[in-house]
Amino acid sequence: MPEPRNGVRIGFYVCHCGHNIASMVDCPAVAAYAATLPNVAVSRDYKYLCSDPGQELIKRDIAELGLSHVVVASCSPLLHEHTFRSATEAGGLNPYCFHMVNIREHDSWVHTDRRLATEKAKALARAGIRRVAHHQPLEMKRVPIHPDVLVVGGGIAGIHAALTLASAGKKVYLVEREPSIGGHMAKFDKTFPTLDCAACILTPKMSAVRSHPNITLWSYSEVVKTDGYVGNYTVTVRRKPRYVIEELCVGCQECIDSCVYKKPMFPDEFNEGLGKRKPIHIPFPQATPQVVLIDPEVCLNFKRGVLTDKCKKTCVEACAERKAIDFNQKEELKEIKVGTIIVATGFQPFDVKRVPQYGYGTYPNVYTALEAERLVNASGPTSGEVVLRDGRHPNAIAIIHCVGSRDRKTNRWCSRVCCMYSMKLAHLLKEHSGAEVYNFYIDIRAPGKGYEEFYDKLNEEGVHFIRGRVGEVTDWAMTPEEEGKLVIRVEDTLAGFVRRIPVDMVVLSTGLEPHSDAQSVRRMFNMSCGTEGFFLERHPKLAPVNTYTDGVFIAGCCQGPRDIPDTVAQAGAAAAEAMALIDRGHIDQEPNTARILADCSGCKSCIPLCPYTAIAFDSATQKAVINEALCKGCGTCVGSCPSGSIIQNLFDDEEVFGEIQGVLADEPN
């Protein structure tokens, strides 16, 4: 038995948690046992310690019995550590002179033998009591918060978050990688299930971003570096050259008309390559900002990106005294300070080349869903007329659901929106072409307001629904009717036989994936990714827009596939979370941070290990230093310092070994 420590008087409390603990653990026996341990001044069991009277009990004992430390054996610290720390503090002690022992999740809930579970509770209590004797008073740290916010990604999520914050008076930097904000939504003609025109609801929001005095919009830009910590981030943004001075361009587009290329002849990214554009172009009519840009890869004044000055530069002539075109523009690095960051980088569609059996790239009349979106779009390359790549108009169209979703060979998750947008496309394609439309689905997933009704409506419209995962798309005709057609081979699992359905056009409803650069974005903002690669929320239910890095929030499809209503709701939530931080003005930091002793040899082994880049090398002292505000108390460096020169509050060797010895000690009980 260890020597009692002078001046340490521990109050030990074991909670019944109603029946949750008491049914499997003999709580009075645990309390009686703990009373025999060194330094324990009082030991009690109680039905609900988290209740007001339970907390009162602790407070009263602290005052009346002169306790120095408190141990509560109850549920998980995740649930009530805060409660009991507060009670300890209210009783007049430092809140960190408290330790919580989990005998519910770690004991009563997972065992079936009451005697053994009780013994385990005693061992855990012993560990906590031995540990807490070493606890020292610690102080929470207060750090002020910079009120400006960075929003990364200008899809509907980023747009909505930026506008919400800006209209609440916060200064926002919105950084978008493409030349225009709008994200995927800007490419849609209509949106399910209401079929309201996407441009009509999105464009006003885009212009509002442009004109809002509180928003600095940096399109065609990317974050290249983030330093700092919650409340105090320093972010470096790279602004790529568009060879047009944003402040001088008025968006008249006269330059485009007068380009030496009389006809547009380069594949147009915004239209998924279905249309053509000139070297100097604007992505789409409502693009925001309304600023043209030059593609140096194809512009005659460049050769493969390098300025040659060999073109007549009719565009410059057209721009005349506005002088907006600047072939010498260079990329620019801007450094900004913000307190909070909202990451809203969205998704990328599944790459259909990964399912060659559906013939994309082999058969010209196989389309991705996004291409189909552009084809039916009134402002798309065909002005909404459904003309195939070979110039024909389709009489029959197949839409294949779940391409790159719910599939062990590609992505296992359901992309949530494909059933709905497939039905939207079915409706629009039928409306625009009069063709017969067949939807091939595994299950119809229509959970959402008005979604099931939309499915019913489609059924009434005479769209065909065939249940079965399509085996292949082929042009190998077996009957005269199949000649010159694309044939869908599928097992109709409702009818119970294999079908061959000849069509003229196939649309692949591609799933939603994390961006291929999601890992580097994750590192940039110190976030985590789930197994699929979408950014990980701190808690799936209770903190869905928070990340494990304080002050960094996520919204929209970068966190997982979702539709526009959910994206907007989440963006609003992220904005509110950011505002909650900003308006409090400061953050409290847990004091379980690590610090480096003067005994550090300066070996630098710890520096690359910190996942929060909290450790730096001080060249004056030739030793490592931890930036306390950045340290999250993960302990990585503590365990790995080869000379044991890093100490972590609440995880001192004495505390940890005390706990281990406590749990292993074979004391009579």
Added chain:
Amino acid sequence: MPKPKVAFYWCASCGGCEETVVDLAEDILGVVEKLDIVLWPVAMDFKYADVEAMEDGAIFATLLNGAIRSTEQEQMARLLRRKSRVLVAYGSCACMGGIPSLANGFAREEILKFNYEDAPSVVNGPRTRPQLSFEEEGRKTHLPEQSRVVRSLDQVVDVDYFIPGCPPTPLITKKALAALLGDAPPPKGSVLAPDTALCEECPRKVGKPADLSFAQFRRPHQALLDPEKCLLAQGVVCLGPATRGGCGAQCPAGNMPCTGCFGPTSRVRDQGAKILSSLCANLEAKEAPDIDRVLEGIPDPVGTFYRYGMAKSILRRRVDLNGG
């Protein structure tokens, strides 16, 4: 005033520690002048009986080197403990078990069998093994018994101070003796060497990269080593970060890595585990097969990370449940 009596004694050791005492060179004369040496088997002729005859506590200090691995060594350790007011574990073997304690990775029978039967250089037809006693012409002699486990001195008797090193350098020995003879002796249990790791005093620390990441490990003979660059940065396992300084970084200065003879700092319980956790955390490889490939560069991990400290490590010894 009579000169303080001191004793030097050796147990399971190579004799290198004795060399250091001799290496004090002219200083040894100063030492002898101040001290009265009552036992020093390597240099002077004393009998155990002389020591036994002394009163308990008669010796001011004994500097004992070597690990404890035989009955005789244990007896002498106990005897000298009784006779000395201050007992100093001198050198890595006495402090931590040293190289002899690498034997703790084997059962005693394995060791005896190899050394008296299987080693390629052994010619021992009748397979004679050391006997505990032997009679010739009516006289019986006794030999000490080898123990099953090699121990550091403080695992056998109470130790007042530790002077680490394989061997301890003359400088550190001189400083320690001065401290012991001074007016304010250090607190009992102290290791009389700096408590900061070797990197601090290593000339190669300058310019050491802050983003160490090991793509491969090499042994010193496998590469032409840059004489100035940090050895770890060249992929050579150097125990400097996990080892007390005080030696003047002689090995790194001589283009060889630190092998850890000064032992861990006071804040570390297991030197080998500590350097392992640091090196492994900084491996570039992240997948199991790649990690295995990198670790192939360390063919003898126990000998690399526990070269001087097996007895005092958490590993301590191989437990052989079949005895031997």
